[in-house]
Amino acid sequence: MSAIAAREGLASAGSANALELRGVSRLFGALAALSDITLSVKPGERRAVLGSNGAGKTTLFNCITGDFSPSTGIIRFFGEDVTAFPPQERIRRGLRRTYQISSLFAGLSVLDNVYLACRGVSRNRFSLLRPRRDDALIHAAEGLVDAVHLSAVKDRLVGELAYGQQRQLEIALALSGAPRFILFDEPAAGLSPTERRDLVHILTSLPGHIGYIIIEHDMDVALRVVESVTMMHNGRIFKEGRPEEIESDPEVQELYLGGAHG
Ligand SMILES: Nc1ncnc2c1ncn2[C@@H]1O[C@H](COP(=O)(O)OP(=O)(O)O)[C@@H](O)[C@H]1O
C-alpha cells in the first residue's frame, strides 16, 4: 500500500475525530483574532466554546466552515484535510452552521422552507422542474419540523412566526440532509426564558451521532447541552474541561463568569 493510500485508509477509519484543528491562526491586519488553536472534537461530542466578546469564537466558526481561510494551521473534518476546501465542499461532507434569519423564505410556510432545504441537499434537486412533490422528502421535512417543536405552526408563513420560532426553524434547516456536525453561533440570543428552555430540549434531543459546537453567552443554556467546554480569551484557548469543572474554576470565574461579558 502506498503512503497516500495508507493515509486515506486512516482518514476514513471510524476512529477519526469529527473535527481537528492544529495550530490554527487567523490575522486581520496586525490583529490576531485566532492564535495557534489546537482542538479535537470526537464524533457525536457536544462542546461549548465560551469567552467574552472579541475572544475569537465566531472567527473560529468562520475558519471551520471555510467562510474565512486560516492564516496558518490545518483543519480536518472526519479525518479529511478540508483546510483548502470551499464552504460548499464542507457542507457536502455533513458540516452545518446556523445562519441569520435572512436565510429563511419569509413568504413560504414553515414546512416548505424545510422541504426546500431537504431537496437542496438531495440528489433529486433538479426535480424542481417537475410539479410532483417528493413524498419521502416531505416526510423527512415533517420529521425535522417536529424535532424543533414547530409542528403546530408548520403551515404558517415564516414571516408571521415569532422571533424564537424563526430561530427554531434555523435549526431545522441545519438538520436537513444528514448533517454529521453543526456549529451553533449564539442560538439563545434574543430568546425568552420559555424559548430558552425549549432550545435546551431541542438540542439535547438531537440524534446522538450528531456532534456540535455551541457558542453561547447564557451559561444556563450552554452548560446544560454539552459534555465539554473550551474557554477562549484574546484568540487563544486558555482552558478546557467538563461543564462542572469550568463552572467551579476560579480562573474562569475571574476572567469570564464574574467579569464583564456580553
Ligand atoms: N472580518 C473581520 N475583519 C477585521 N477584524 C475582524 C473581523 N472579524 C472579526 N474581527 C476581529 O477579530 C476579533 C475576534 O472577533 P470574533 O471572532 O467576532 O469574536 P467573538 O465571536 O468571540 O466575539 C475581534 O477583535 C474582531 O474585531
Ligand SMILES: [Mg+2]
Ligand atoms: Mg461572535
